Amino acid sequence: MAKVKGPTPQSEDFSQWYLDVIQMAELADYAPVRGTIVVRPYGYALWENVQRTLDGMFKATGHQNAYFPLFIPMSFLQKEAEHVEGFSPELAVVTHAGGEELEEPLAIRPTSETIIGYMWSRWIRSWRDLPQLLNQWNNVVRWELRTRPFLRTSEFLWQEGHTAHATKEEAEEETTRMLGVYVDFAENHAALPVIPGRKTEREKFAGAVYTTTMEAMMRDGRALQSATSHFLGQNFARAFEITFQDKDLKEKYVWTTSWGLSWRILGGIIMTHGDDRGLVLPPRIAPIQVAIVPIYKAESRERVLAEARRLERGLTELGLRVRLDDRDQYTPGFKFHDWELKGVPYRIELGPRDVEAGTAVLASRLGGKETLPLDGLARALPERLAAFHRELFERARNFREARTRAVDDYPAFKEAVAEGFALAFHCGDAACEKAIQEETRATARVVPFEAPAEEGVCVRCGRPAAYGRRVVFARAY
């Protein structure tokens, strides 16, 4: 009975736990270039499920996929003042190609507002060409100084939606609608409770008029910005001369939005649901929802496997993602640990005794084993998986609420952000916000949409509060 090391316990070193789990569960591995990772098949299957789900939601809201190039002329990025200031420090730039120095360096896209803006300026002529509702699934590069798998990598996969509209109202509606899609995805598919709202001026996207976001709490109490949706106003329209002739015969600038969700969400799923045994994956996006572990001796092998295959077929026919673990070189105990590490929601154990009795053991990744009749077992699983999702979501929400405190003085604020979210009034001044960060390492994460209207004074400087409500502060990833 060899003792095999599991991941570092969360309580001992949460960051090490995260890194251990990613490696051990075979989600990803480090690649040769600093800050880059290889997403392994199990991790990529998870990402594919995120993609498939979200892509359907984008299409249901009228968007179409397109693809714009990886290379962007440097001059494009310089056209929007805030945008270039925000992104230039982290650009990767190609200066040589084909054995020669390029006349104009090419930025590897950090995001595609500029090249899409350029194309729109050629495509859009009339109000009849609007709205433009585009999305692309791609990779982008941002040369981050401090990297961490999924959360912050030099190259990452994401989707970036870009839309152009005739009116401000329509663009703002789009901004809100798409944040709503992300919230729907987070809560109903990834089981992540999130707080939707607006970013402060200091935290907004470089080039946006304003940024909306959803923030989630990880199991170490830190916040993770899980998706953003930006109202870009006419900033990019002016920079790229994207104009159209309206019904009133006047030439006008379009109003644009952009919104994105990256594989960072996988980091959020890992750090929200995982425990000391490893991953816990939300059923709706788990690559494997049910693992069947057959238990047999040489003489019972065929009998047990035959029954296991019958069960596998029954589950597959219901549209469930199933894996029959018939690897001969491992013992059942090993397989139990393995599927727990990989976060599979349900495991079915099937041995000679069960086959004899017409039963099987159903084990939940959230704990508990029960013996159930084989007959009807498959049909019971969809409801079990739905309940699993609900329990996962509730657990995460309870955790967040237990670690969230409304605070009105600075000492209490410091205590609150040391272990979770602080709900506090703030004056709205960027310098004061920066001081908070320097003094507490916490930042303003989100001004929640859904928060009671309240007046007060700034938790740090005592000046009258802005926003008319409390702001969520936390240490963030």
Added chain:
RNA sequence: CGGGGCGUAGCGCAGUCCGGCAGCGCGCCUGCUUUGGGGGCAGGAUGUCGCAGGUUCAAAUCCUGCCGCCCCGACCA
């Protein structure tokens, strides 16, 4: 970009101080046995000791330079 750590078998490491046969655990391969919570026994394979240069009869070990990665902090999806 600042601070720290580490590069030795696929992985985790010991050996480096004090130069002298390249080691351990896990994993891997073969066989037998086992299988209801990470089995056992036996046999076996696997190395530019990060790179370059120097000192020496002799370098993983000492000297010089370089490279890379990881972790921690300030910036970002």
